[in-house]
Amino acid sequence: MPVDTCKVCSSPAAHRCSACKQVSYCSKQHQKQDWKNHKISCSPFEVCTSPELGKYLVASRDLSPGDIIISEGPLIVGPKLHSEDPLCLLCHVPTRYDSEYRCPKCLWPCCGPSCPADPKVHAPECSILSLQGKQNLTAAARKDVSVYHYDAVTPLRCLLLQRRNPRKWDQLLQMEAHLRHRGPGTDTYREIRDRVVRYLQENYLQKLPTVGKEGETVVQDCSENTLHRICGILDVNGLDIRLALGSEVVALYPTVCLMEHNCLPNTRYSVEICPGDRQYRVSVKATRHIQKGEHISTMYTHALWGTQARMEHLAATKYFTCRCKRCADPTELGTYISGIRCLGTHILTPDTDGASCGGTQLPISPLEENSDWRCDRCPVLLASSDVTDLVSRIGEEVDNIQAGCPTVKQLEELVSKLSTFLHPHHYHMYSIKHSLVQLYGHQHGYQINQLSDQQLQRKADMCRELLAVTDILDPGASRLALYSSVLLHELHSAEFHLLRRAFEKNPPALSAEETTRRALEAKGFLLRATEILEPEPQFSSGRKMLEVVGKALSECEAWMKDKRVTVPT
Numbered sequence: 103m104p105v106d107t108c109k110v111c112s113s114p115a116a117h118r119c120s121a122c123k124q125v126s127y128c129s130k131q132h133q134k135q136d137w138k139n140h141k142i143s144c145s146p147f148e149v150c151t152s153p154e155l156g157k158y159l160v161a162s163r164d165l166s167p168g169d170i171i172i173s174e175g176p177l178i179v180g181p182k183l184h185s186e187d188p189l190c191l192l193c194h195v196p197t198r199y200d201s202e203y204r205c206p207k208c209l210w211p212c213c214g215p216s217c218p219a220d221p222k223v224h225a226p227e228c229s230i231l232s233l234q235g236k237q238n239l240t241a242a243a244r245k246d247v248s249v250y251h252y253d254a255v256t257p258l259r260c261l262l263l264q265r266r267n268p269r270k271w272d273q274l275l276q277m278e279a280h281l282r283h284r285g286p287g288t289d290t291y292r293e294i295r296d297r298v299v300r301y302l303q304e305n306y307l308q309k310l311p312t313v314g315k316e317g318e319t320v321v322q323d324c325s326e327n328t329l330h331r332i333c334g335i336l337d338v339n340g341l342d343i344r345l346a347l348g349s350e351v352v353a354l355y356p357t358v359c360l361m362e363h364n365c366l367p368n369t370r371y372s373v374e375i376c377p378g379d380r381q382y383r384v385s386v387k388a389t390r391h392i393q394k395g396e397h398i399s400t401m402y403t404h405a406l407w408g409t410q411a412r413m414e415h416l417a418a419t420k421y422f423t424c425r426c427k428r429c430a431d432p433t434e435l436g437t438y439i440s441g442i443r444c445l446g447t448h449i450l451t452p453d454t455d456g457a458s459c460g461g462t463q464l465p466i467s468p469l470e471e472n473s474d475w476r477c478d479r480c481p482v483l484l485a486s487s488d489v490t491d492l493v494s495r496i497g498e499e500v501d502n503i504q505a506g507c508p509t510v511k512q513l514e515e516l517v518s519k520l521s522t523f524l525h526p527h528h529y530h531m532y533s534i535k536h537s538l539v540q541l542y543g544h545q546h547g548y549q550i551n552q553l554s555d556q557q558l559q560r561k562a563d564m565c566r567e568l569l570a571v572t573d574i575l576d577p578g579a580s581r582l583a584l585y586s587s588v589l590l591h592e593l594h595s596a597e598f599h600l601l602r603r604a605f606e607k608n609p610p611a612l613s614a615e616e617t618t619r620r621a622l623e624a625k626g627f628l629l630r631a632t633e634i635l636e637p638e639p640q641f642s643s644g645r646k647m648l649e650v651v652g653k654a655l656s657e658c659e660a661w662m663k664d665k666r667v668t669v670p671t
């Protein structure tokens with residue numbers, strides 16, 4: 103086999119560049135040393151443009167699952183637009199408006215007596231936020247929610263790039279803002295004007311000295327138009343990042359933001375967030391084979407919403423209509439995740455006179471905004487508005503019940519009631535069943551040892567049903583890794599307990615072969631969950647789930663060893 107040679111010193115090379123796989127190095131030092139030259143030719147994609155998509159990315163060579171496509175740091179990170187949740191402006195962990203801990207200079211709330219983050223993060227905006235004047239921030243005013251508009255902080259950070267980092271400012275201005283859709287007269291315009299533009303101008307920007315200490319302009323352009331443009335850029339391109347303690351921030355990445363949306367994306371991304379280290383580096387990896395020339399895509403919306411809900415979300419926030427394979431298929435790839443039970447009592451045959459036809463209502467042309475819905479068994483039609491009404495009323499009921507820490511009994515009754523109206527895989531049914539599989543085995547009175555065999559079987563059946571849907575909608579486990587791994591863990595738990603009960607019967611109810619087969623199957627669910635969760639970033643919920651799965655795997659293996667369940671060779 104030919105041995106690769108190091109691009110720097112020509113000696114035998116053991117490391118290949120994991121992004122482009124085109125060059126090799128003898129050591130990490132030589133790879134680092136060559137990075138400045140290599141990075142120019144390394145990227146595995148090209149940026150293209152079309153009238154429909156604007157800029158988008160295309161693979162410039164064949165890619166395999168796991169290949170890194172993009173790895174980059176953000177232009178800016180900060181509190182999300184449209185969110186008023188108070189965050190420490192240094193480390194972004196949740197805080198309170200009336201927190202006793204304050205930044206000594208600007209008096210905005212922070213996380214504790216000494217924040218672990220680098221004070222440089224907050225320094226540029228701190229001198230501007232201080233312009234509100236300590237004398238105005240009386241004890242009462244400090245608790246006043248309206249004093250702090252967290253949604254205005256990230257636009258302010260963007261404005262400050264003009265002088266702090268003109269290269270990043272230029273990159274930011276290259277991004278799509280869709281100002282045409284967000285002009286005067288729209289709700290978005292009004293919200294941004296009141297929450298961001300007026301707030302920043304009246305409290306801070308109008309008080310700015312024209313020139314700074316060194317004679318330079320503090321912010322060259324802080325006009326109303328520029329602020330609206332920045333907010334458009336944040337809404338259209340911002341990547342929401344959930345942090346370990348539950349807060350959410352938004353970040354702008356110059357290349358990641360060029361990926362187009364697809365409801366069956368071919369990449370997954372993860373952001374490394376280590377406590378104390380606020381680099382927010384993102385890496386985007388291929389989740390399947392991507393051929394040279396294929397578009398590189400991500401998903402901007404929720405994979406477990408039906409087409410109508412995804413479309414409305416994309417139109418309202420990103421101003422386009424997705425036309426992907428899933429959106430164009432009324433059954434959504436055979437999952438029926440938007441399917442409504444047909445309530446028609448159409449006479450199909452003399453035998454079914456008056457009985458429900460048992461069919462499913464699906465949109466006739468799902469890519470059309472107000473398409474009628476048609477039954478797949480009988481001629482009954484439904485207007486789009488009637489379906490929207492029904493689904494949103496059901497959605498409200500489901501949300502209310504889910505918010506009240508429901509019992510197994512309440513959720514089972516809800517499933518039974520809604521099965522008259524919804525396909526068993528409808529996304530509202532999915533969400534209730536996903537909660538149910540977690541309550542069976544964990545809720546008081548429903549601990550795993552207290553469940554009957556039928557209840558364990560019900561838990562296992564629901565897990566299998568939901569996994570089948572999840573696997574179709576997210577074949578690369580790029581968006582629904584947590585959902586899938588919870589299902590696999592619960593499925594293992596139900597199957598493993600059924601197995602143990604059968605094994606412990608006297609005489610055992612299973613042959614040795616059957617015991618081995620079922621033990622290996624239960625273990626296999628955990629191995630698959632591990633595989634799905636391994637790429638999750640450190641300190642994420644996925645990583646916590648990985649620990650839970652790892653513990654269950656050890657217990658499963660210990661039981662197999664103890665009971666001498668041997669794997670056939």
Ligand SMILES: C[S@@+](CC[C@H](N)C(=O)[O-])C[C@H]1O[C@@H](n2cnc3c(N)ncnc32)[C@H](O)[C@@H]1O
Pocket residue numbers: 154155156157158276277278280338339359360361362363364420421422423424425
């Ligand atoms: C995050 S930006 C992507 C980069 C953008 N195309 C550009 O030129 O800067 C999102 C915008 O790209 C366009 N876009 C992304 N995916 C699309 C798709 N599947 N179909 C149509 N337009 C899409 C929409 O205009 C959307 O608002």
